[in-house]
Amino acid sequence: MGSQTPPHTFPPAPPLGEGDDHDVTLELPSTDRRPHRYFILPNGIEAVVISDVNADKGAASISVQAGSMNDPEDLPGCAHFCEHLVFISSKKFPEEDGYKAFLKANNGGSNAGTGMTHTDYFFDVAPRALKEGLERTADFILNPLFPTSQVDREVNAIEAEYKMDLPNDPHRQYQILYTLAKPGHRLNHFNIGNIESLVTLPERDGRSPRDELVDWHAANYCGRRIKVVVFGREDVDTLQSWVTNLFSDARISTQGLPLTGPNAVFRSFDIPFRPEELGKVVFYQAIRKSRNITIHIPIPDVRHMYRTKPFWFIVRLLGYEGNGSVLASLKERGWATSLDTWIDERTPGYGLLGLHIMLTADGLKHWTEASALVFDCVRMLRRRSHDLEQVFEEQQEISNLKFRYRQKRDSVAHVKNLVQRLRHPVPRSKVLSSATIFEEYNSSFINTALEHLQLENAIVFVESQELPANGPPTFTTTEPIYGGRFTVDSLQKFVQLGDTIDPTLHLPNPNPFIPKNFELTPTGTVSDVPLLLSDTAYSRLWYKKDTTFLLPKSSIKMKLQSPLINASARGAALSLLLIELTHHVFSTEEGDAEVAGFSWYAGGVHDTLRFNMTGFTDKLGFFVGRIISTLLNFAVDPTTFGNVVEQSKQDLKNELFQPPYLVVYHEAPKLLVETHWNQEELIQELENVTVSDAVAFRTELFARLHIETLVYGAISEEGAIKLHSNIEKAIGSAALTPNEKGGPPRSLLLPEGYEGTKEFTYGNSEEPSNGIAYTLYAATGVDDRTTRLIASLVLQVARAPFSSILRTQEQLGYAVKLHPDVVEGSLVRLQAYIQSDREPAFVESRISDFFGHKLGGILRDLSDDDFAKYVQSVVDALEEKLPNPDEEAFRIWEAITHGRYEFDRRATDAAHLRTITKADLVDFYDRYLNSSSKTRRKLVVYLRSQRTAPTEVKSGEKIEDIAAFRQGLVADKRATPVKPWTEYAKGS
Template sequence: MMKSPLRWSLLCLLVVLTACGAKPDNNIVLPQTDSRDVRYLRLDNDLQVVLISDPSIDKAAAALDINVGSRHDPRDRQGLAHFLEHMLFLGTEKYPDAGEYQSFISSHGGSHNAYTSFEHTNYFFDIGAAHLDEALDRFAQFFSAPLFNAEFVGREVNAVNSEYQARIQNDYRRALDVFKELANSDHPFTKFTVGNLSTLLGGRGEEALRQDLLDFYEDHYSANRMGLVVIGRENLDELQAMVVDRFSEIENRKLSDSEIKVPLVEETPLRFELKPRREMRELSVSFELPDVRAQYHKKPLNYLGHLLGHEGEGSLLYVLKKNGWAEGLRAGAGFQYHGGSVFNISIELTPAGMAAVDTVTDMVFEAIALIQSEGVAQWRFQELTDIARLQFDFRTRPSEIHEVSQLANNLHYFSPSDLIRGDYAMTDFDPDLIQDLVNAMTPDKAIIAITRPELEGEKTSELYNVSYKVTPPTAAELERWKVRAGVAGLALPKPNPFIASDLSIKSGEGSEVPRQVVSTGRIGVWHMLDKRFSLPKGNLNVLIRSPSASSDATRQAAAELWVRMVRDELNAFAYSAQLAGLDYSLQARWDGIGLELRGFNDKQGMLLDSLASRLANPEWDEVRFLRVKMDYIRDLENQRHADPYRYLSSALSQQLQRFRFTTEQRLQAVQSLGMKEVKAYSREVMSATQLYLMAHGNYSESDARQFARVAADFLLGDRVPDAQPEQVRRIPEGNFGESYSLEHNDSALLWYLQAPNPGHRARIVMGIAGQMIGPAFFNELRTRDQLGYVVYGGAYPVREVPALYFVVQSPVTDTADLQKRFRAFLDNWQESGIDEQTYERNRKALRVKLLEQPRNLWEAGDQFWRDLMDGYTSFNSREQLVDVLDQMGFDTWKRELLAILEEDSRRSLWLQAGGARGEKNLGVQKLDGPGQVGRKRQFFLYEHPPLKH
C-alpha cells in the first residue's frame, strides 16, 4: 500500500531526528534460524541499547541492566542496592502513584520483576505487544525521575526484611553466610546482599536512610553503566523512536568501576564445616582464579567444568557412585566478578560418602591431577566447539522477558556483534591458558566446605544462625593431597557419540496440529511435522498408561523408586546425549509412567531404544536400590523444610486431586519397600498398559510409527488396563481446611475458593476475576499492609474446575489475622474493585494470554501434549475458551462471579502453616470429616482420550 506523501515525510523526519541521538550498528550475529531484525545503539548519554523487531510476538518486553550491585553498598548500609531496587518501583514524577506501574503491566497481560546481585541490578517486564510504547514511557521514568517517596521508606525496609526472613532457612544462603564470615573482610563479597532492618536502618531512622538512598542513586546510577534491550512488534525505526528520547534523559555521570584486587580468602587452604537445615551432605572444593570473562571465545572454565563435571563412564561421579558415596556432582565457574572468579566442585554425598569424606576429597584432587597431566587436548575442545555451534545455530529462543533480561546483562561483557553468540562462542583453543588455570587448582589453594546435619559447631553465623566450625587441614593431610596415587577406573571422557550429524529438515507438508496416525485401542500415535519452527529437533512424548501405577501411596512410592533406579542406571549413558542437546525425562505419574525426549532428532531413536529397554528390564542391583531409596527418603524428608508457601501450594494439589498422596503417606510407604517388592510392582504395572505417543517436530510419519514400534516392543503389556478417570475433588459449601507443622518461623495461609460447577464458562468468569484480583491483592497486603514478601493471588484452574486462590507468607502476623484480611479484601473488592472499564481492560489482557503463541518448538509441543492429555483431541482448548470470553459481557460476568463469591455458599479450602505463632483456629472442617462422605458427589471425573475412534 502506498504511503501518503505527508506521512512518509514525517516518518523520514522522525528517523533522522532519532538517529541524531544514537549511533546505530546492525552487525549483531544471529543464529541461522533467527530471522528477526536487530539493531545496536549507543545513545549520546552512552547508554547501550539493543532493539529487536519481531512482528510475530504476542508479548513485547524490555530490560535494563545496571552494572551496580551489592559490592557498591556502603559498609554501614548493607543491602542498600537491593533496597533501591524495591523503592524504584514506587512512583516517578510523571507517574507518582506507587501501584500504577504494576497495575498497568498486569492489566495489559504482562508481568514484571527485578533482581540485585553482586555487580548487577536488572529490571525487566513483558506486556501485550500493543502496549509497549506506554509501558516504556513508565519504565524509562524509573531511571531518570524516580520519587523515592519518604512515605514508603519504612514499608519497603519491612519488605526487604520480610524477604530476608522468608529465606532465612534456605541452605544455599546459609552456606553463603558462613563463607562470608570466613572470607577476607576487605573484599566487598563479604557484604550482606539482601539487607534487613538492622543493616539498613541501624537505629539512624528513615530520613537518614532515604538520604543515603538518594546519594547512592546519584553516585552509582549512570547511563554509561546501563544496558537496555527492547523486543517489540514494531520495526526498528519505530522502536528506536520509542527509546531514544525517553532513555536519553538518563544522566551520564561517567562512572566506572575499579577492579577488585584483594584476595577473596586471605589464607588457604581453608576448610570449614556447617550444619544444614535439610537432610543433606555435601563436599565443596573451590579455587579462587582470575576473571577470564573477557576471553569468552576461549571459555577455559567451561572446558574444565566439562571434564570435572562429566557424568559418563570413568568420570569422578561415576567412580563415586560405584562406591556408593555420591548422588550427584556439579563443577564449573560460580561466583565471577571484576577481578576474579571462583571455580567450584560440589558433590552430593550419601551417608557412606560422608563417612569417607577424606577419601572423596583425595579423589577430587586425583581428578584435577588427571586433567593437569593429560586433559588439555585439541579434540576435546573441538567437540565442545561443535556442540556450542549447534546450540547457537539452532538456538531455542527463550520467552521475551527472559531473553531481554539476559541480553541486557550480556551488554556489559560481550562485543555488540556477539550479544547473542557470546554465550555460545567457544572458538579459540588456548591450551596454555587452560593449563595455567588447572595448574592453579592445587591443594594448598583449596577452599573446602563440608555440609552435614550431624555437625555440632563451635560458632554461629550472625545473619542466618548457622552452626559451623573451622577445621584447618593438618600438615599430613595437605601432604597426602599432593601425592598422586591414582584412582582405579577414573578416566577422562570418551568421544561423544550423540552429536547430531544429520541436520536436514524433513520433506513433506506440515500441519497446524498433530493428527492421529495409529489407532488400535492399545496404541495411539499422533504425528505433526512442524514447519513453523523448521528445526532439526523434535518433541517425543510417551505415556505408558497403567491405572495401577499409583492407586495407593505404596504403589506411588514403588513407582518412584522404579523410575529412579532406571534414571540412575542410564545416567552415565544418557549424559553424553544431554551434552549434545538430546535430553530426556522419565517420571512416575498418577496414571502411569511418562517419558519425554526432546532435542536434535538425529539420534533420538538410539536413546529411545535404551530408555524403553531399561525401563522394561532394569538392572536390579541391590547396592543401587539402597542408594536410590535413601535418596528418595531424603527428598521426602526435606520437603518439610520447604518455604511454607511452596509447601502449601504442593499440599493444595494433593488435597484436590485423587491419587496424589501426601509427603507423610509416601514417606511411611517407602520405608517398608524392598527391591523385591518394587520389582514385582514394576512387572504388575507393565502387564496391563496402553501407549499414548506424540511425535512433534522434525519427524516424518514413518518416524512416528517406528518410535511406536520400539516403544511397543518393550512397553506394551499383555492386557488392556481398566479405565481410571482423573478425579478432581469437589469442595462442598462451607469452610474446610488442613494445618501443617513446618520447621519455619513464618506463618503462611492459602485460601482456595472453588466455583460450584466446572466448564469453560466458569473458567472464564474466574479467569477474568483472577486477572483483576492479583495486582490489587498484592498492592493491599504486600505494598500497603506489609504482611510479608510472598503475597499473590489469582485464578487456579485444575482441569476444567476453576477457582481463585490467595497466598501470603508472613513474618509479622498469624494465620487467623491473615484469614480476616483475606476475607476483608475480597469483600471490599466486590464492593469497590469491580467496574466495567477495569473489567474490559483485564478481559483483553486475558484474551492476549490465552491466544499467546508458543515461542519455540518446546512450548508448542508442551501445549499439544497437555491438550491431548486433557482430552482436547482437536488441540483447540484455548480457542474454545476465547470463544466463551468473546461472548461474555460485563453484566453477565459480574452476576455470575458474585453468585460464586456469595459468602453463604462459598466453597473454601484453607491451608495453614502456623510457624512460630502456632496453628490457629480458622473455623474449618477436614474435607473427609464426619457427615461429608456421600453428602454430594465428591469428585469431578475426567477420562483419558480414547485411543480408537
C-alpha cells in the first residue's frame, strides 16, 4: 500500500532539476505566433528569446535570484545597494552615465527593482540598438566596476528613497508585519537600506561597504541564479547566439552546492511565523484618513501545484464581489465599500495570502464582525466542499478563455513577465500558461488549503487614525525603521466565530457574462481611420473595425456631455457621486463580469462623463446595457448613500496625501485649466448632499445631453449601430443646443515674461520632504505643430543631463523628473517636478540654472550626429506599431476627446519632425527657456512640508488668491476638427 499524505499537509515539491532545453516548446496564447525558444547555457543560465519581425522595440530582462533576504546580516540593504551601483559603469563601458545617454538617443529606457529573493533589470530600445543595449546590460550585471567615487552618491540616493517611503502607510505596515516574524528569520530585516545601515555602522566597525558589496556580488551574481529573456526583430538563432556570447562568461560560484537545503544554490526560506507569532491583531495608526482591515495568512509554497492552484482558487472565491460574497454581505450591512485579495508567492518556501477591506465609519465599529465574516466564508467553503468542483470548472473555462485570447503584451512587458515566470518551479513548457490556467480539480488539495485558513493562523491589521472604541486604549509601540505607531494583541480576544455560519454567504451563482461565441465578424468596412456612422444633434457614432489583432473582443468608449457637469462645483461633485454610486450598486454584477474578462471605467472630465467598457464581443451588449441601466435607475437607502459620500470625500482628501512630487505633478497644471474645481471645493459640496439631491440632479442631467461614442473591435457596423442605438434609447435625452455643447477644456494663457509662484502646505504632518513643480510655457495657439515637436525634441535631449545633474550630481532627491508630455490643452509646456528635503526656493534655483543656462549650452554643443539620433528617437516613438487593440482604441479616442479628430496625427508629426533643424531647437530655447528671454513664461508650485518654514518669493508674483489669478488670464481658442465631418463619413 502506497504512503499517504498526512491530513492538512501537501505533497512535497518534486526535486528541483536544472531543467532540460531539449524539445521545450512554450505553451502560448493562440493570439501569439511569435517564435519563442528556451535554452540553458553551460553555466546554468536559463534563457528565452522571442523573435518578432514587426517589433518596434527591442527589449530584455535579466533576473538574478538574489535579493534583500540574501543580504549579509551586518549589511542590510546590500542587494538594493548593488542594484543602484550596477548600471553606473562596467569593464567594457566605464563611462559613467553613458548608458542613460545611449538609451535616450535610441528611444529607450531602463529600470530595475530589488525583491525579497531576486533583483530584476530590464531595458527597451529601438530595434537597431538592441545588440548594443544587451551587450551593455550584460556587462553591467556581470562585470560592474562599482566606482568608489560614486558610492556616496548612490547611498545618498538610497537614503532619499528611504526617506520618501517614511510617511507611507503600506511601507509602515509591512515593516511592522516583518518585525512580528520569529526571531532570526530573514523576513524581519531592513531591506531597502539607508546611510546608517550601508555606511555609518560598517565604517564604525572598520569595514568597507564597497569591498563587502564586491564580495557579495561575486558570490551571488552567478550563472545558476540568472534568467535572461530577450525580444527582438532578429530570428531566434541570432538572438540565442547573442545571449550565448554575452552571458557564457558568467561565473559559476555555486559549483558543488546542492539545489535544495540550507546551503543550496536556490535558497528556500521556512515559513516566518510559528503558532506563537500568529493569531494576532495589530492596531495601526494611519497617516492618511483611512479605515481598513488587512488579513495576512502565511501559507506553504505550493507553486509546484500549478495544475490546481488551491490557494488561488480559494482566494478568488474570498475576493468575489457578487451575491453571496463577503463584500456583498458587508455592503448590505453598510460596513465596507471594497475588498481585494492576493497571494504573495515571490519567496521560495512560503507565501502570504492577503485580504484587504476598506471599511465605512460604521464598519470600523464592527471590525470584529467584519473579520469574522471572512472566516465564516472559509467555513462555508469547507461545508460546501462537495459542490466546489462545479465552481472550479467554471473558473477553468474562464481561465482557458483568458489565456487563449490574451492580447499580446508589448516587448518590455513581455520580457518582464516571462523572466518572472522563469523563477517558478513549473515545467518550462508551462512557464506562461501555468500562471493563468486551472488545469485539474483536486478536492484533497483544496480541502487542505482551506484547513490552513484558520482564524488562529492569521495576523489582522486594523488601520485607522483613531483607535476603534472596542480596541485597546492607546498605540503603545513605535516601529524603529519607518516610525509606524501600533499595538499588538491577541486576535481571539476580539474576534470569535459563532456556532453557525452567516446565512448570507453562499457559492457564486452561474456567471451570466461568460461568452460562448468567439467567431470573428466577417463584415465591416476596412479603414485606417474610424468611420463616422451617424451624426445628429443628439449623438455621434464612430466605428473602427479591428483588422490587426483579430481577437473576439470589442470596446465602447462614450462621453456624455452636459454644461451641468462642470458649470459649478456642485455639478462637478454630484457628477462624481453619480459615478461612485453606479460603481457601488453595480459591484455585485461587476464581480461576475470582471471574472469573465470584462472591465469598465468611468470618470468626469470638464463637461463630460466618460465611460470605457471592454470585453468579449459576444456579451458586450449585455454588459454595457447593465451598466447604463444601473446608472439611470439605481436606488440606494440613506445609509448606503452616506457611506458612498464619505468614501468619495475620503478619496478626494487622500489625493493630496500622495508623495509630494505626485501631488505637484497632478495639481500644478490645473492652475491653467479654464474651469476646474479643486478637492476642497468638491468636498465642501458633498458635505450636505442628500439622496434626493442626487436623484434630482440625475433627472436634470439626463433630460438633455450630447452623446459621442466610439465602437471598436471585432464587431460589425450593424452591431455598432445597435449598441449605440440601445444606449440612446435607454437614456432618452433631448439634444443640447449648439451653444451648450461647448468643447474640450481650454488653457489659460500667461502673458509674455510672466513669472509666478504658488505655495501650498502639505497636509501630511509626517512628511519631511517638499515638492516643487517648475513649468515653462510656450503659448503659441491651438496645436502649433512645429513648436510642439521642437519641445518634444528639447525634452528628449534634456532628460539624461537633467537627471544626471540634478539627481545624481547635486543630490536634490530621489524623485527628480521631467514631464513626459508637452501638451496641456493648447499650451506647450516643459515641466520638471522634484521631491526634496531641500528648501523649495533652493531647488527652484537649481532647476532655473539648468533650464536657464546649462540646457542652452547642451543644445548649442549638440553634434549633427547626436541631433539626428535624437530626431530619430522621437520619430521611432511616434512610428511604433500598435501593441494591442486597447492601444489602438485609446489613440482614436484621444483624437476625439482632444477635439481635433486628427486620427493620423502621429504619422503627420513623424514626417514633420524630419524638417526641424538644430537651429530651431536653439531658437526655441532662446525664446521660451533662456532666463534672459523677455518672452519666457514661468509658473512654479511649491508644496511645502509642515517642517519647512514658509518660502520668501524673491522674483515674480506670489499667487495668494487662485481665483483672482485665474480671472486675470485670457483663455485660448477652443480646438476644432481638422476636417469637415462629411470627410469622415462612410463612403466619402
